[in-house]
Structure formats: C-alpha cells, structure tokens
Amino acid sequence: MYFRERVLGKDYAPSIKQMNGNAQILEAVKADPNAIAYIGFGYLTDESGALRPGIKVIKLAAQSGQNAVSPLDRMAIKAGLYPLTRPLFQCTNGSPVGKVQAFYAFEKSEAGQKIIAKNGYLPAAEAGLAFNSGK
Amino acid sequence: MKRRLFWDRFFEKLLSGAAWVSVLTLAGIFLMLFFNSMRAFQTISIAEFFSAAAWNPAAFGEATYGIGAMLLSTFMVTLGAMLIVVPLGIGTTAFLSKLPRRARNILKPAIEMLAAVPSVVIGFLGIVLVAPALSQWFNLPHGLNALNGAILLAVMALPTLISVTEDAIHAVPKHYKEASYALGANRWETLIRVTLPSCTSGILVAVMLGLGRALGETMTVLMATGNATAMPHDFFESVRTITATVAIEMGEVPFGTPHYYSLFACALVLFLITLLVNVIAERVAAGFRKKGQ
Incomplete structure (x- = not known):
C-alpha cells in the first residue's frame, strides 16, 4: 500500500509477480534479466555489509532535478535524501512490562542499536527513540 | 469379569x-x-465473485473480487500436472508389474518415498532447477509460470498415482493374463487390451486422488508459479492459484474486512471442488470393490 501511495499513485499491473518474501524476490530478480523489484534494504547486503552479487541497486531522488542517492548511502538516508524510507513498528499487548519492557530497553540501548545496524538496518531515528521514551 | x-x-x-x-x-x-x-x-455480489476475472481486493482505486482468473489458474496447473503424471505413472506401473518381485520390492518403496519430500523442498527445486531450465529451453525471461507448477505437482502426485495404480493392476486376476497369452497375444497386447482395461476404475481412483492432492497444494505453487493475478492465456504465463492467494493474503489482510471474508469464500470454493473430486473417487472406488467381489 505504501509503495502504491508513495510511488505509483495507482494500482499495480495485474501481471505483476508476487513472491513469498524478500529473499525470494532477490532470487527472482537475479534470475530474470527484465526484472525490477523493491525489497527491504536489509536484504541488499550480506553479513559483512557488502552488496550481494547479481543485483543492481537503483539510485532515487524525491524530485526530478535533485541528485539521485543510493539506499546504500547511510548518511544520505539519515539526512532524508533517499525518498523511500519508512519506520518498522513493534506492537505489544498494552504498555510493555516485565521481559518485554527489558527487551525494548535493550533494543534502544547502544548494544541493541549496534546489532540492528549490523544486520543491515538503520538504527532507530531520534524521533522514534523520543516517541518511545515518552510512553 | x-x-x-x-x-x-x-x-x-x-x-x-x-x-x-x-x-x-x-x-x-x-x-x-x-x-x-x-x-x-x-x-460482494456472488455473480461478481464467480464471473469477474480480476482479483484486486487491496486496490488503490476500487476493489474487485473475481475468482475467474484464479479458478482458471488452479485448473491449468492441476490438469497440466495430470496430463504429465497420468501417462508417466501408468507407464511406470506397467513396467513395475513386469519386473521380478525382488526388483519391485526395492523400486516401489523408493518411489513412495517421493511422497515424503516436503512441499517447500519441491517448491525450492522449482525455483532453482525447473525455472532456469524452462527459461532456457523456451527462451523466456523467467521460468516462474504455470508449466513450472504443473511439472512440480506432477512430481508430487506421482507416488500416489503409482502406488494406487500398482494395487489396481495387481488385483487383476492372473487367469486374465494367462488366457490372453494362451490366445497368442504378446506382452504389449496383453497390457493394453486386457490388463489396463480391466482395472480402469482403479486407475481412475488413482488419478482422482492425485488430482485432489494437486488441487490443495499450496507451498509449491506459491513458490514456483509467480503469482500474477492477470488472466492467464498459456502455460508460459505466471498464474496464481486459489491456494496461493489465500496463503499470500491471509497474512496481510486487515481483520474483519470484506477482503478478509472473501478469502474464506475462496477457501470454501476450493473445499467444495476438492470434496467433489474425493466423492467421485470414493464412488468409483466403491463400484470397483463391488465388481471385484
């Protein structure tokens, strides 16, 4: 829904192929010379942070005339220059207590944020951390 | 006491x-x-549900609920699988029945072991093995299409078909064959004119059971057929079966919406089709047993 609102502004073609998850999308793009797809950017890189072979990452700009940036450019994303970013939500049943609360605290800690970054995701933005500590 | x-x-x-x-x-x-x-x-109007071709419940504009393309996709994949597996299965069984008992006792369990392969493994083979092969042979940009699904389902239906057909051929009284040989028929003539015709209903049951299995198969087709909702025109296009639709969308659908309930309607249609196939198989099997006595 996000992609249709933000990028296309209309429906997908009915002939669009749907895959069972990001990893399968990646494999399908590698195999098909005509393929184009969008995936979560944690799937672009391997454990050491290098781009996975066999794919090409397309640079994007929010408006024509602006400099297009790659999603692999962390600083550009943090500066808000890459147009397709969105936060990832976690839901709990009511306000977190006990073990869940402890887990949240760990996620927000420096060690937790390091693990998130190591797995190819961006650490929580300032706004997100502020929103969470407010609760 | x-x-x-x-x-x-x-x-x-x-x-x-x-x-x-x-x-x-x-x-x-x-x-x-x-x-x-x-x-x-x-x-959703029932008429629209069954007649409309387009399935787009999460549309950006107006949502449409039509299972036409999905029904056709389901039948293409399953009937395609049957076209591949029936000659292959009957041929294999005919061959097995001519083998000495010891060789058969090794081969038949080996074939039945094929049924133990998880569907997700077969689907994975579809992605890494069948899809590249198809795209190379037929010069397609990718091999995630109805033919791929049909081939994989054929592999999955093969053990059921062979096992049940073998039992049916085994049940043909020995004196039928002996009479045929006595009249001067060779082995091929005996097989085609005597053995197979006298166990037609058993073979039909085998085909129906295989069909029932193929209809409900989800993971394999979900992985291998590309899941495009467009109306398919041939076997080289991506298709999306009813099972795949329910599997893909049930995880993402907002609870309690018409879209959510429409997935149950899809499942109901599939349930009724599978039930029909199984009831027919049961009826044929009952007739077969009566004749055997």
Whole structure:
C-alpha cells in the first residue's frame, strides 16, 4: 500500500509477480534479466555489509532535478535524501512490562542499536527513540 | 469379569469418540468457511465473485473480487500436472508389474518415498532447477509460470498415482493374463487390451486422488508459479492459484474486512471442488470393490 501511495499513485499491473518474501524476490530478480523489484534494504547486503552479487541497486531522488542517492548511502538516508524510507513498528499487548519492557530497553540501548545496524538496518531515528521514551 | 467389561466399554467409547472427532472437525471447518463466506457475500455480489476475472481486493482505486482468473489458474496447473503424471505413472506401473518381485520390492518403496519430500523442498527445486531450465529451453525471461507448477505437482502426485495404480493392476486376476497369452497375444497386447482395461476404475481412483492432492497444494505453487493475478492465456504465463492467494493474503489482510471474508469464500470454493473430486473417487472406488467381489 505504501509503495502504491508513495510511488505509483495507482494500482499495480495485474501481471505483476508476487513472491513469498524478500529473499525470494532477490532470487527472482537475479534470475530474470527484465526484472525490477523493491525489497527491504536489509536484504541488499550480506553479513559483512557488502552488496550481494547479481543485483543492481537503483539510485532515487524525491524530485526530478535533485541528485539521485543510493539506499546504500547511510548518511544520505539519515539526512532524508533517499525518498523511500519508512519506520518498522513493534506492537505489544498494552504498555510493555516485565521481559518485554527489558527487551525494548535493550533494543534502544547502544548494544541493541549496534546489532540492528549490523544486520543491515538503520538504527532507530531520534524521533522514534523520543516517541518511545515518552510512553 | 467386571473389569474386562469395563475396559471393553471404555475402549469402545474412546474409539467411537475418536471417529466422531474427525467428523465434527470436518463439519466445523465447513461451517466456519460457510459463515465467514456469507459475510463476504453481504458486500460482494456472488455473480461478481464467480464471473469477474480480476482479483484486486487491496486496490488503490476500487476493489474487485473475481475468482475467474484464479479458478482458471488452479485448473491449468492441476490438469497440466495430470496430463504429465497420468501417462508417466501408468507407464511406470506397467513396467513395475513386469519386473521380478525382488526388483519391485526395492523400486516401489523408493518411489513412495517421493511422497515424503516436503512441499517447500519441491517448491525450492522449482525455483532453482525447473525455472532456469524452462527459461532456457523456451527462451523466456523467467521460468516462474504455470508449466513450472504443473511439472512440480506432477512430481508430487506421482507416488500416489503409482502406488494406487500398482494395487489396481495387481488385483487383476492372473487367469486374465494367462488366457490372453494362451490366445497368442504378446506382452504389449496383453497390457493394453486386457490388463489396463480391466482395472480402469482403479486407475481412475488413482488419478482422482492425485488430482485432489494437486488441487490443495499450496507451498509449491506459491513458490514456483509467480503469482500474477492477470488472466492467464498459456502455460508460459505466471498464474496464481486459489491456494496461493489465500496463503499470500491471509497474512496481510486487515481483520474483519470484506477482503478478509472473501478469502474464506475462496477457501470454501476450493473445499467444495476438492470434496467433489474425493466423492467421485470414493464412488468409483466403491463400484470397483463391488465388481471385484
């Protein structure tokens, strides 16, 4: 829904192929010379942070005339220059207590944020951390 | 004496209870699908559901609920699989029946082991093995299409088909064949004119069971057929079966919406088709058993 609102502004073609998850999308793009797809950017890189072979990452700009940036450019994303970013939500049943609360605290800690970054995701933005500590 | 009577009654009740559990589960599943489907049809017209080709419940514009393309996709993949597996299965069985007992005792269990391969593994083979092969042979940009699904389902239906057909061929009385040989028919003529015709209904049951299995298969087709909702025109296009649609969308659908209930309606349609196939198979099998006596 996000992609249709933000990028296309209309429906997908009915002939669009749907895959069972990001990893399968990646494999399908590698195999098909005509393929184009969008995936979560944690799937672009391997454990050491290098781009996975066999794919090409397309640079994007929010408006024509602006400099297009790659999603692999962390600083550009943090500066808000890459147009397709969105936060990832976690839901709990009511306000977190006990073990869940402890887990949240760990996620927000420096060690937790390091693990998130190591797995190819961006650490929580300032706004997100502020929103969470407010609760 | 009293204690024996107690245990006797106890196990009788326990086993009849177990039998009822499976009946009630089936009835419960049917009712759950039926009532949830009815809620879908409060907002979606039944005519649109069955006649419209386009399935786009999460549309950016107006949502459409038509299972036409999905029904066709399901039938293309399953019937395609049957076209591949029936000649292959009957041929294999005919060959098996001519083998000496010792070779058959090794080969038949080996073939039946094929049924133990998880569907997700078959689907994975579809992605890494069948899809590249298809795209190379037929010069396609990718191999995630109806043909891929049909080939994989054929592989999955093969053990059922061979096992049941083998039993049917085995049940043909020996004196039929002996009479045929005595009349001067060779082995090929005996097979085609005598053995196979006298176990047609057994083979039909095997085909129906294979069909029932292929219709309900989800993971394999979900991984290998590309899942495009567009109306397919040939076997080289991506298709999306009813099972794949329910599997893909059930995880993402907002709870309690017409879209949510429409997935139950899809499942109900699939349930009824599979039930019909199984009832026909059961009827044919019953007739077959009667004739055998």
